[in-house]
Amino acid sequence: MTWFDLSVPLRTGMPVYPGDPEVRIASALTVEADGANVLSLGLGSHSGTHADAPLHVGDGWAALDELPLSLFGGVAEIVDVRDVARGGAITAAHLAGIAPAGSAGNPGEPGNPGSPEKILLLHTGCAAAWGMEEYFKHPWLEAAAAQLIVDRGYRAVGLDALSVDPSYPGAPDGNQHGDPAGGGFPAHAILAGNGCIIVENLTGLEQVQRATDAGSDVELFLFPLNIPGADGAPIRAVARPLPAAALEPAAARALSREEVQEAADRLxxxxxxxxxxxxxxxFSPEATFIFHPEAQRLGSRSAYRTLWDSWLAGGWRVLECRSSEQDIQLLGATAVFSHRVATTVQVDGGGARDTSDERETIIFSRTPDGGIACVHEHLSACPQ
Structure with missing residues (x-):
């Protein structure tokens, strides 16, 4: 399985948002002196690739540990905004084509985001400038674009840039460490105010872009450190392309020859x-049956079960059953299994026997939960 690492490495002196604590990583213990290697870590809650909780920009809003874990995993909906100029705005027009996220939460209730089916990624291309001064002049979200994201149901948004708001003095809609209430962080305020987490400083989004452009769905994992009451925390962001079948409804997945053979053998x-x-x-509860010795079609499993129980009550038992000339025809989520079956049964509870040579055809179908069930059985006499 292919995995994409979307996280920047944590290193001493790495870029941080202006005014945030510097990252310092040093040796605290060594094998030579102490018997084990241990590092000392000094960093801010928004160092490197990290997640912002709503609490980051609003007192009383949800901290990271108050959000459901399901919020931090989902399928990527990626938008290529690499044509937006450095320091320019990502507008609602850039995002007009994004699909609904499928969130089950309440968009108007901060801290109750539900479980999104999709996570929005904004591919700015700024990761190529990581470690350079120009990284601080990046595309940012206009308020209308942030509101569109909320309106489409997204409760997790990530980008390969320092912030969803401008990070340089004199920017049109923001300033360094501005007050959200005063307009300093409008995109943060809109997203966080509607229960969104924001993931910043992603890298490697071109891997996700290529996979989605090739028609694959990509699953994201953006889990933060478990810090009670945290306004944010570093994350290890990773992703993987999903097989096409993984997102199909379970009942729509095509049956395989092996599944049908195993089901027939069990039967x-x-x-x-x-x-x-x-x-x-x-058998499915709605399965139907046609047996050549019987006068009529049996319309359900329960009707066949009643007939079967009457046979057993009369002393009927299977003594031998041999299957041969098997054939499987695959028809997507349905398959036809046929075989020649020679059966010897005890018919009266005593020594009498009845041997038959018949052709049996069974139709298998995928169940809603992804299993397999028999939905029709047809038993006919083989020509002599």
Whole structure:
């Protein structure tokens, strides 16, 4: 499986938001002197690739540990905004094509974001300037763009830049460590005020861009350190392309030959053992049956179960069951299994036997939970 690392390394002296604590990493213990290597870490809660909690810009808003873990994982919806000039605005027009996030939460209730199906990524291309002065002059979100993100249901937004608001003096809609209430951090205030987490200083988004451009869905993991009451925390952001089947409804996934063969083998074994419970558990409750010795089609599993129970009450038992000439036809989420089956049964509880040579056709179908069930069985006499 391919994994994408979307996190910048934590190093002493690395870039931080102007005014934030510097990152200092040093040796605290060594194997030679102390028997073990241990590092001392000094950093701010927004160092490196990190997540902002709503608390970051609003007292009384949710801290990271008050948010559901499901918020920090989801499928990427990535927007390529690399054509926005450094220091320029990402507008609502740039984001007009984003799909709804599918959030189950209440957009108007900060701190109750629900569980998003998608996480929005803004690919600015600024990661290429990491460690350079120009990294601080990056694209930023206009208030209308931030509101559009909220309106589409997103509760997690990430970008490969220092901030969703401007990070340099004199910027049109922001300033260094401004007051959100006074307009200093308008994008932060809108997103956080609607329960969004904000992930900043991502890197490597071109990997996600290539995968999605090639038609793959990409799953994101953006889990922060578990710090009670935190306004933010560093994260290890990673992603992986998903197989196409992983996002299909379970009932729509195509059956494989192996699945059908295993299901058929279980069914034959349960019949041969006269294992009533295992046998009928293999059939859908709505399954139908046509047996050549019977006068009419049996319209449900329960009708067949009644007939089966009457046979057992009369002393009917399977003595031998041989399957041959098997064939499987795959039809997406449905498959047809057929075989020639020779069966010897005890018919009266005594020594009498009845041997049949029949052609059995069973239709299997994918169930809503992704399993497999028999939905129709047709038993016909083989030509002599």
């Amino acid at each position: 034959v074994a349960a019949f041969a053992a006269t294992d009533t419970e295992a046998y009928f558990a293999a």
